Amino acid sequence: MDENLRLRAAMDETGYTQAELVEQLNLSLTAAGHRGTVSDRTVRYWLTGKSRWPQQRQRDALEAVFGCPAVELGFVPPEGPLLRRTFLASTTAAGAALTIQPSNAGRVGTSDVAALRASLESLTGLDDKRGGHAALERSALAGAAECLSKQDKASSQRVRQRLLALAADFTATAAWSTIDARQLDRADSQLKEALYLARMANDSATELRVWNSLAMLAHQRKEHGQAVDAGYAAQATGITRRDPLFASLAHARTAVGHSNRGDRQAALRSFGFAEEMLSKAEPDTARPPWIAFYGPAELYALGAIVRDRLGFAAEAEASSYRALAALPKQFRRNRALATARLALAQLHQGEAEQACDTAASVFQLMAGAPLPGRMRSLMGDFYRDLLTLAPDATVAREWGNRYRDQWSRT
Template identity: 80%
Template sequence: MEQNFRLKDAMVQAGYRQAELVEALNQSLIAAGHRGTVSDRTVRYWLTGKSAWPQQRQRDALEAVFGCPAFELGFVPPEGSLLRRTFLASTTMAGASLSQSTTRSTGRIGTGDVAGLRASLESLTGLDDKRGGHAELERAALAGAADCLGMQDRASSQRIRQRLLGLASDFTATAAWSNVDVRQLDRAHGQLKEALYLARMANDSATEMRVWNSLAMLAHQRKEHGQAIDAGYAAQATSVTRRDRLFASLAHARTAVGHANRGDRQPALKSLGVAEDLLSKADPHAVRPSWIAFYGPAELYALGAIVRDRLGYAAEAEAASYRALAALPDQFRRNRALATTRLALAQLHQGDAEQACNTAAEVFDLMADAPLPGRMRSLIGDFYRDLLTLAPDAAVAREWGDRYRDHWSRR
């Protein structure tokens, strides 16, 4: 058990005594609609290291009071290295975990250690592609971030320090994305704030762009469409979009979805057109981070289907969904299931309830041996609500509901 000197230093710099910090944190909790649960004992446990990872609400309050991520206050998730190694082994990816010498070394951290961390991160990205967000993925990603930050003091150079910060941001963004996918939106928002801070500290524009992309999607799920558009523009402004047209294409596509959700027809179609033009000129062989492997012609078709369906062009949305499914690589099973649901919505919005129900049923076959992530369940719920609205008296609507309502809601 080690004392938390970072928190102690932050209190001194901010002019807080222990009792004053307790009061400030409880006021922040109450302002956020929660009970004031911080006591003198709580802070004492944090300072002594007896409690190394506060509850989410308390971390949010700490970040609001001190104006920095919880990681910067000396807090780390429990069971860092052990949790990641155990998790990767349980998912048959032990080969990608860090070597014993890396996690146990007391020497300097160099490029080989960074490469091991990167391999671990890529294993988690591959798992997300297949299964989607879930609690084990979040915990493993947070453990990876904690390991990266714990190695900072032993980095062999400033360049290695920055790479560790960038990896910590990437791991944190992976945890946040897992929460976006399962619709733990408040938790995701706090983690994305931490990831953005770390990416900027690392001067890692590719990871910063990743965070803005996730923030745009988070805002969409919260129906905060103006903020989704702002996040899309922020993604466009990152330096990586000037170097790589593929990143720029994704940023414009995400902005197009934001405009479409707000009903802004011309800006949505203009942004989508720019995204298509940029992708056609992007270098398909450039070396890029693994997290963006999902983006290419298939994903742009899928995003284009969302834009067109939102704007009332259901036939064009159906055609775009078919193109997305035809181009989608096999490993992106979760994305295929989402695109299939979007196809069903486009068919339903053209009045073909029977075909739409048959298409939507394919989603359960695609995800047969894995739980449905919350984002997917929510989208299927949207389909069912539209089905009841547009075809309330159709026998196929009742049959689909009877067959799949319990099936999708309990997965």
């Protein structure tokens, strides 16, 4: 009894699990006016070779689902030896590859999805290192367009849904790049498109990503009430009920919004929820690459923002140090941002000289790459606070003379 490797390969290519294949076959049978008679055992018998030739209506359903004849799925007719020899000869002539044969030529399967996902992961890595910029935005939008262009050639509904989810993720990456680069006018339309695609794909993780970005966009526009609303919308997505890590990010983002409004009690309550949820998150759970930035280090960094906004500068400084100690090396842009926040916390405690030294290291961390717009804006905030809090200090004038050019033109 030989295993049906062709059927197994077809399932792998289309992305169906055994249970999902049962569901699709029964839907096909029902649509054709038959009872849904396929069970997990039925498919298991096919895969193990215990059942080599399904009933006619089941063969019709298989051919409808996979888009190729049953014999190309490894099924062997039970009729006499002549027909069997004919079948074997035809499959040998076509090659012994354990994939769907020419009737599926040009179809888009899981291998194509995997290649697109790898491209998205490379963009995520580029963002971690350099931050948002025009080339990253263009590449992400091109990736989204490629995903959508392959929809009509998808080998299964599951593959179609994966392509939609990837298109949403690519579009969200483009939107995030525009936010990080402070090209805010384009971000709105891109985030709306990403939210639409994520909901079409039933991808609540990307939906949360969009709400998180909308909260950050509202913050940059100083629309702090809308930032809080976006944080609450992120908390309501389905992924937060399944994975505490995502719930933690949603609560942390809400806390930042509350702190920007000066609502101390609400900010500390939301941040407490973020800490509680993160303590429940399983570190080894498989998650989308974009969420890799979030963990203890990022929560410390967000905590520094919340505490500094609420007037707890010493606590903000301690949170920044913790963030820098815990931050993985590949997140160069985030390390530079956390360092800038550390400089602000030091400045708000009256330590102008130390703050200027810390802020200077931001340019060293980002050497070789232009500062993203969001970081340039943060360094501008530092200099304005420096002039406000220490207008007569020699170190303030020296820092401005030395670095003004770098953050204003890069």
